[in-house]
Structures are given as structure tokens and as C-alpha cells.
Amino acid sequence: MTVTALTPRQPPSPPSPLSAGLQLEAALSLLKQAGREELPGEAGSPEWLQSIIDALCDLSVRDALTGLANRRHFEMALGREVDRVARSGEPALLLVLDIDHFKQVNDTFGHAAGDLVLKWVAGVLGECVRPMDTVARVGGEEFAIILPNCPPAFGPTVAERVRRRIERDPVAIRAEAGTVHRLPVTVSIGGAFAPQWVRSTALLWMERADVQLYRAKAEGRNRFCLEPVAVSLVSAEEKGMLFSGSQFQDL
Incomplete structure (x- = not known):
């Protein structure tokens, strides 16, 4: 008769002191929905907890549909840039874009097609900018781009490059019957430079x-x-901020 030694069952590892008492289920569920299930480090380790924090921080500043910066991140970046321009005097351009006749896309092809157009435009915008630029979705079909250190002479070139790149390729939309429509997409763009030294x-x-x-x-x-x-x-409001509390406020 063969006798097999039984290996004593190991008790479960105690929770890490860092994660003890933390309710992480909601955070992990949110990350799972966003497709971020693979987290580095052993569960409960400092590396694992830090990866959860980093992933949640990234989600909080990203638009869920397009992956671009969301309005919260955009407004913070815009505030930092306008302050930087006031201190350094370097030019900076802000472009705001709106997809033309976007409501007709939703009304004709449905909201799934509209989402496809939004994601496609977001991808194109990402191809048109530098790593230092900030591209954001700030509304339903409205996007914005912050371009630091963009001289005024380059402004028309940048705006026209974006406009032409979006206009160049129609978006393939598949209808319910299985037919594919080649949908032309265009945008309207407005831009302004931040006041320098103001x-x-x-x-x-x-x-x-x-x-x-x-x-x-x-x-x-x-x-x-x-x-x-x-x-x-300089607007009256900006003049008030410039001279508030100074001897020049009556100028």
C-alpha cells in the first residue's frame, strides 16, 4: 500500500497593511469596464495599489468615448497655458472645432454612427498635432486644441492642415441593411492667440x-x-486684472 503524504493547506495570505480596510471593488469594477483589468504587481502590494491610483487618475481626465482629454483636463491645461504665456510672452494658439451638420448624422444613421464619426475625428486630430499639444473633446461634437509656442505666422497653416485632413477621407458608415455609406465629414474651426505678457x-x-x-x-x-x-x-476685464492694485489703475 502506498502512503501519500498530505501537504498541509496553507492559510490565505493576510491582506497587505496598505490595502487592509480599503473598499476596492468599485474601483476595480470601473477599471474592468474601461478594459484595464491587467494591473502590474501582486494584489495588495504597493505597486498594485499605485497602479490602481494611476489608472483611476488617467480615467478621470479622459473622455470615455474618444480617449482624448476631457473638458476637466482641458480647462486645467488652458489655465496653465494662459498663465505661462503671461509670464513668458511665448505665443500660444487655441483652436476650437465643431463637426458640421453632426445632428444629421445621428438623425440619419443613428447614434452608433455618430459615435463612430466622433472617434474618427478624434483619431485624425491626434495625427495632426505635436506631442506637446493638448487635444480634447469639450462637448458633444466640439473639440479643442491647445498649441503652445505657436507663432501667429503658423496659425493659418495649422488650422488649414486640420481642416483639410478631416475633409480628405470620408467615414465608412454601415447601415442596418448592410450597405456601406461613405460619409463626408467637415469641421468649422475658430482660433485665437492668448494675450502675451497680459x-x-x-x-x-x-x-x-x-x-x-x-x-x-x-x-x-x-x-x-x-x-x-x-x-x-486687451479687454476691459484683462486691463483691470493687469492694473489692479497698482499706481497705473487710473490710466
């Missing part, structure tokens, strides 16, 4: 770019309009 706000910069976006739409869409640098005058 204390301004992200809101004022955004408003200036929006004015140019509305102008592009009014002039027929599928075009860009940039605020002329020569008329980028």
Missing part, C-alpha cells in the same frame, strides 16, 4: 476662439477663422 483668464481666451468659430459657421462652414493678432486688444 494677465488673462482661460474663459476669456475660450470666448475669443468661440467668436471665431461662430464666424466660420456663419460664413458657410468647412473653413477656419482666426482672430487677427493685430486686433487682439
Whole structure:
């Protein structure tokens, strides 16, 4: 008769002191939904917990559909950039883009097709910018690009490159009957440069770019309009911030 020695059953490893008492189920479920199940490190280890924190931080600043920066991240980046321009005097361009006649896409082909167009435009925008630039989805069909250190002479070239790249290739939309439609997509673009050496706000910069976006739409869409640098005058609000508390406030 053969006698087999039984290996004593090992008790489960105690939870790490770092993770003891933490309710991580909701965080892990959220990461799983986002396709981020593979986390480095052994469960409960400092490396594993840090990877959860890093993944959650990244999700909090990303648009769920397109993967671009979301509006929260965009507004923080815009505020940092307008402050940097005020300190350094380096030019910076803000572009805001709106997909032309986007409602017709949803009404004709459905919201799944609309989501496909949004993701396609997001991918194209990512191909048109530098690593240092920030591309964000800031609304339903509205996107924005922050371009640091972009001289005014380059502004029209950048805006036209984006416009033409999106216009160049239609998006393939598959209808319910199985037919494929080649859907042309265009955007209207507005842009404004941050005031150099002037204390301004992200809101004022955004408003200036929006004015140019509305102008592009009014002039027929599928075009860009940039605020002329020569008329980028300091507003009354910016003048108040510039001279508040100084001996020059009465000028």
C-alpha cells in the first residue's frame, strides 16, 4: 500500500497593511469596464495599489468615448497655458472645432454612427498635432486644441492642415441593411492667440476662439477663422486684472 503524504493547506495570505480596510471593488469594477483589468504587481502590494491610483487618475481626465482629454483636463491645461504665456510672452494658439451638420448624422444613421464619426475625428486630430499639444473633446461634437509656442505666422497653416485632413477621407458608415455609406465629414474651426505678457483668464481666451468659430459657421462652414493678432486688444476685464492694485489703475 502506498502512503501519500498530505501537504498541509496553507492559510490565505493576510491582506497587505496598505490595502487592509480599503473598499476596492468599485474601483476595480470601473477599471474592468474601461478594459484595464491587467494591473502590474501582486494584489495588495504597493505597486498594485499605485497602479490602481494611476489608472483611476488617467480615467478621470479622459473622455470615455474618444480617449482624448476631457473638458476637466482641458480647462486645467488652458489655465496653465494662459498663465505661462503671461509670464513668458511665448505665443500660444487655441483652436476650437465643431463637426458640421453632426445632428444629421445621428438623425440619419443613428447614434452608433455618430459615435463612430466622433472617434474618427478624434483619431485624425491626434495625427495632426505635436506631442506637446493638448487635444480634447469639450462637448458633444466640439473639440479643442491647445498649441503652445505657436507663432501667429503658423496659425493659418495649422488650422488649414486640420481642416483639410478631416475633409480628405470620408467615414465608412454601415447601415442596418448592410450597405456601406461613405460619409463626408467637415469641421468649422475658430482660433485665437492668448494675450502675451497680459494677465488673462482661460474663459476669456475660450470666448475669443468661440467668436471665431461662430464666424466660420456663419460664413458657410468647412473653413477656419482666426482672430487677427493685430486686433487682439486687451479687454476691459484683462486691463483691470493687469492694473489692479497698482499706481497705473487710473490710466
